[in-house]
Amino acid sequence: MNTVTVLLDIPSDLVPQATYVFHFFGNAWGLHIDVCCNKDGRAPFHIYYGNRDRAPSSNKAVIIECEALFYDSKSVRSYVEQDGLAECGKDGSPVIGFDVVASVFRLLTMADEQQIISTSRDRLGNFFVDALPEYRRGSIDLPLVDYYAAFLLDKLLCLAPEFRTSVMPRWPNGKKFAVCLSHDCDLTCMGAPLELATAVVKGFVRRKRVFFDMALEGVKCFGSPMDSTLWGFSGWHEFEKDHKMKSCFYLSLSPRKSWRRLNDCKSDVFARGVDWKVFQSMHKEGWEFGLHPSLDAQMDLEEIILQKKAIEERLEAPIMGLRHHYLAIDNFNPHLTFQKHVEAGFVYDSSLGWEEKAGFRSGTSLPFYPYDPLNKAPFTLTELPLSLMDTYVMHDGDTDSAIKEGRRISSLVRDIGGMIMLNWHTESYCSNYIFSNYLLVLRNILEPLLEHNDIWVATPVEIAEWWNNRNRELQHQLLG
Numbered sequence: 001m002n003t004v005t006v007l008l009d010i011p012s013d014l015v016p017q018a019t020y021v022f023h024f025f026g027n028a029w030g031l032h033i034d035v036c037c038n039k040d041g042r043a044p045f046h047i048y049y050g051n052r053d054r055a056p057s058s059n060k061a062v063i064i065e066c067e068a069l070f071y072d073s074k075s076v077r078s079y080v081e082q083d084g085l086a087e088c089g090k091d092g093s094p095v096i097g098f099d100v101v102a103s104v105f106r107l108l109t110m111a112d113e114q115q116i117i118s119t120s121r122d123r124l125g126n127f128f129v130d131a132l133p134e135y136r137r138g139s140i141d142l143p144l145v146d147y148y149a150a151f152l153l154d155k156l157l158c159l160a161p162e163f164r165t166s167v168m169p170r171w172p173n174g175k176k177f178a179v180c181l182s183h184d185c186d187l188t189c190m191g192a193p194l195e196l197a198t199a200v201v202k203g204f205v206r207r208k209r210v211f212f213d214m215a216l217e218g219v220k221c222f223g224s225p226m227d228s229t230l231w232g233f234s235g236w237h238e239f240e241k242d243h244k245m246k247s248c249f250y251l252s253l254s255p256r257k258s259w260r261r262l263n264d265c266k267s268d269v270f271a272r273g274v275d276w277k278v279f280q281s282m283h284k285e286g287w288e289f290g291l292h293p294s295l296d297a298q299m300d301l302e303e304i305i306l307q308k309k310a311i312e313e314r315l316e317a318p319i320m321g322l323r324h325h326y327l328a329i330d331n332f333n334p335h336l337t338f339q340k341h342v343e344a345g346f347v348y349d350s351s352l353g354w355e356e357k358a359g360f361r362s363g364t365s366l367p368f369y370p371y372d373p374l375n376k377a378p379f380t381l382t383e384l385p386l387s388l389m390d391t392y393v394m395h396d397g398d399t400d401s402a403i404k405e406g407r408r409i410s411s412l413v414r415d416i417g418g419m420i421m422l423n424w425h426t427e428s429y430c431s432n433y434i435f436s437n438y439l440l441v442l443r444n445i446l447e448p449l450l451e452h453n454d455i456w457v458a459t460p461v462e463i464a465e466w467w468n469n470r471n472r473e474l475q476h477q478l479l480g
């Protein structure tokens with residue numbers, strides 16, 4: 001037997017959302033899912049989702065109580081943690097009284113963020129986690145969705161142990177969790193006029209010498225950016241070779257047709273003196289390059305396409321993924337940005353992370369397909385959630401706390417068999433100036449992980465392709 005049959009006994013307008021969640025569970029579990037709505041036509045079923053009192057008693061199944069109101073993003077609800085998932089028996093069928101399906105839908109679609117008032121957001125809809133409704137704030141650093149998936153699978157396998165032999169491994173070669181290193185490339189040429197000017201202004205405004213030192217560095221390497229200590233590419237290349245791993249660099253560039261914003265990147269690898277043969281050669285060795293779109297790009301499909309093409313032309317290879325600068329997707333309506341990613345031809349995005357804290361914005365550490373509310377179906381785009389970034393942990397210069405926090409998040413992901421996406425900015429490799437100790441902290445988080453034999457280290461595109469192939473195989477699995 002290799003198909004889990006799910007019977008939905010819920011209002012018809014909720015069927016697409018619940019179906020979406022069960023297919024997410026199917027990917028998380030590695031099991032083929034068949035969702036049906038006809039109580040009489042299909043038997044046996046393994047999961048019943050609806051009103052527990054109406055669940056057919058002729059069939060033992062995992063019963064999940066549906067609470068339709070929870071699908072309304074305006075409703076206020078709390079999420080229970082791993083050990084709080086209630087369960088009570090009914091004629092041998094486990095009954096889950098907490099609506100894990102609606103909860104997962106809310107989390108994956110970031111529905112709770114709809115309650116954030118506009119005054120707590122900036123122009124692009126970005127917000128700090130303090131603006132979240134209180135009931136969501138307490139769980140920003142927990143992969144709740146992964147916990148719910150594991151809980152439900154446990155109940156299913158107790159009831160139908162025959163599925164144990166059908167489970168498709170989550171990661172290749174029996175690996176138990178995945179680690180992915182990536183680099184947003186914000187500051188690539190310190191000698192660029194805008195970088196120099198900004199450093200000088202910051203030096204005066206913040207009264208900090210470090211910015212004048214950076215400006216001096218820029219003057220020294222003017223016209224030859226690859227000689228600057230802030231040019232991180234070669235450093236990361238060596239570092240990763242030493243650690244037997246490869247990563248992805250998300251390259252930024254100036255807006256092609258829209259306005260430059262104050263916080264857009266002030267230098268890029270299109271500057272004079274940058275030899276793209278270095279990138280072409282790294283790409284041939286297996287390093288990945290993606291796009292780091294400028295702030296307003298998410299509003300304009302053509303801008304995204306132009307930026308993608310500009311990199312592809314110089315790299316002489318297609319690029320598959322992106323992460324927005326400042327994670328600036330349309331945070332009022334994230335699906336509008338995902339739609340543009342699909343139309344621009346991207347395979348994956350990795351922009352879903354909190355603004356300033358490590359954790360799990362969509363409640364999961366796993367790759368998933370964002371929900372398209374217009375077509376009531378998943379997008380053909382893989383989301384690789386960003387859980388741990390240098391700036392999330394590197395504040396106050398307290399390296400011990402930064403290492404502790406990074407290790408805490410990575411062990412949560414390891415324990416649940418998920419994927420940890422790390423983002424250390426290219427320029428932070430120098431571990432100098434305002435990036436002091438950045439590399440030290442990364443080493444202390446990453447190196448203990450690499451000691452495990454059950455870790456799969458891969459580039460983002462390798463993870464996305466693995467997940468997509470596995471998804472296709474699960475979708476097309478023959479009925480047993």
Ligand SMILES: [Zn+2]
Nearest residue numbers: 184186325326
């Ligand atoms: Zn950036």
